[in-house]
Structures are given as structure tokens and as C-alpha cells.
Amino acid sequence: MNIISKLTGQFPQEDYPKESRIHPLLCQPSGRGRWFIKREDELGFFTSGGKIRKWRTLIPSLVQKKIDAAFLIGSAQSNNILGLSLLLLEKGIRPVPLLLSTHDLNPKGNRLFIELTCGRENIVFVERGSWHRVDETAALMASEWASKGYRTAVIPEGSYTPDAFYGAMTLASDILRNENESGCSFRHIFIEAGTGLQAIALIIALAIACHPASVSVLLLKDSEAEFQKKLEEWRLFLMERFALEVDRSRLHYSLFSPAVQKSFKPLSGSGMDHLIGFAKMTGVWTDPVYSGRLIMEAFSQAEREEMDGDLLLIHSGGLSSLFGFEKALQRRLSSV
């Protein structure tokens, strides 16, 4: 058992799948590295990728507190809200999504399944103009429900909470297993960041394990300064929580921003062609919001930085959002 499993083992965990395989990419981009991909997408369908790791410690913490209603904050296409709602229902906990309203009469993709799963009437749609106050709105609702006798919890966007962080640390532990079994030793590991939780958990867990790999983080939402501030907050929090020293000098990472498309929007146009081309060439589908964007950017980043050795791409899942892009995909049938 490695040190990361020892630390995360202090917390109750659900027995969701936590071992995903790695395999080499059939088409190796130019450059000196040898590329592998870690198939977190194979850990589940609606409940896949990095998220299922977060939930393996988040769900037990809610069960332990005997929560009966959880208020979930997120975008209308949130992978977190959809997957987490399913696992909450399994435990008899009622999910109440607070979704950023997009005024869509014909919901598609994850939003369709969120509505079908939770019931449209149970969803709180928050207008964009009021979204900056969504945490307050959720807290207010939670206390109203509490006064009616419910035990409530509020889950922030992306399950950005300590109870999810411990589970997210299992990714690093599983990479150590992949290395042992394959004989690879990864020099660079690529992952994308939304809230940043899964990337930060990876960086800190590798530091705790004294692993030499550097994590290359594609920042989709935050600026470098915002990400660094979060990383430092978590470092201090975990040092206290685990009573151990994680010196800043042991955090090996670099940050980069999308070159192709700066704003946090799904791939479209030639980006979508790239995503389809990658699936055809390698047999690996990615989603246009997260992992497709990582694939789009990682190879050129590795080339710019002249990276060599074993390079690992983390495929964090999120494939169910592809159903929201049927039209754009259909349009490409004629051209592929």
C-alpha cells in the first residue's frame, strides 16, 4: 500500500471503481515523448472519470451525516450534477439541482438527463444575472428545508469540497499502480482544470508520494494566479489535516492556457473535426468541453516545451455531454 492510499484510507469510501488502465496512443505525435492515455472514462458512463473518484469519499460523508436532501450547484450541462444525482438517489438522498438557466425548451445532453432524473419541477433555475449569488440562494434554501425537518447539505460546483478531495487523491495512487504494472515512469502528466480540484489533488498527492513527474495543467476557467491561490490553500489545508509536511518545492507542475480557444466554451468547427479525427485514429472518444480540449492542446504544449520520456494524458471522462452535440456531429457525417 502506498502512502496516498494510507492517507485516503482514513476516510470511509464507497466501492466505486477506482482502477483504470493506461495504454499507448497508436498514433504518436511528432516530438520525443512516448505518449500514453489513462482511461478514466472507462470507470463509468454517467458516473465516470475524475468525478467518480471525488464521489467515493463525498457520498459516505453525506450518508454519515444522514443528509436527506442535497442542493447541487452547477451549469445546465454539469457532469457533476448528473452523476452525483444518480449516486444520491441510490442512497435515498434527494438531489435538488440549482442550474444556471439557459432557457432551453428542448433540453439536450446532460441537461436532458438531469431533468429526467431529478424532475423538472424539482430543479431551481437561476438566471445568469443572479448566478453570482447562487451559493447564498442554495444556503437559504437549505436552511428553509432544514426548518421543515430535512437534514440538508449544499454541494458546490464541481464538488469542490474537502470530502471530495480525499477521493480525488486516489488518481495519483492509481497512476503509481499503472507504473508498477507497465514499467513506465511518467515524466509529464497532462490534465485539464475546471474548478481545479482534480488537478490539485493529483499535484499534491504526487508530492506526498515524492513522485518526480510534473503535472501539466490546462487551465480552462481560472487564471494562473487563481489556480495557484487554490493550490496553496489546499496545500495548507492538507498539511494540517494529515499532520504532514508538503513543502512547496515538492509540488511539480506547470500551467498552460488553451492556444486554440481562450473562453470556456465547447469545441466547435475545426475543433470538432479534431475531436472526431482523434477518435477515428486512436479509438478514443473525448468530449468537446474538457478532454477534447486537452487532446487539442497537449501535443503542441509538449512540443513547445520539448518534453521527452513517458508522457501521460488523463482522459477524465465526461462523454455523456456528447449527446448535446448531435447536430454538430451529424453535420460532419458528410465530411468524414
Ligand SMILES: *Cc1c(COP(=O)(O)O)cnc(C)c1O
Ligand atoms: C468535471 C470535469 C473536469 C473538471 O474537474 P475539476 O476538478 O473541476 O477541475 C474535467 N474534465 C471532465 C471530463 C470533467 O467532467
